[in-house]
Amino acid sequence: MAKITRKEFLKRSGTLAAGACALATVPACGLLDEPEMRVCTVGELEAAGTFVGKFNRKQIFLTYLDDELTIFSLVCTHKKCTVKWEENEELFACPCHEGTYDKLGRVIDGPPPRPLNRFKYEIRGEEIWVLNTFV
Secondary structure, three states: OOOOOHHHHHHHHHHHHHHHHHHHOOHHHOOOOOOEEEEEEHHHHHHHOEEEEEEOOEEEEEEEEOOEEEEEEOEOOOOOOEOEEEOOOOEEEOOOOOOEEEOOOOEEEOOOOOOOOEEEEEEEOOEEEEEEEEO
């Protein structure tokens, strides 16, 4: 293995770091979160009753609660595992540490420190758009 001078090492390290920073700022790399995204149509959600989709590489859950659209993040607030909607029991269950949330996203049992996050959304014509902001 060839030895390099301190000056050459710093030069190479700086070039590598600059390249990594440049890549991290390119949206096409998929490293940045989208500010908003179309998820589904109102008709698709109404036909199914619930809808599971993805937003910024994480699963989300759309449903109507008291006739109002609600979009939950399916990321557990404890250790960031993906929770699952258990329709028969009307709760969200985390497979990692047995945390559970009710249908409103409130903690029922287990270690989660707070409720599931809810996303803001917009209805644009017939399309449902999730916004990268929590309610």
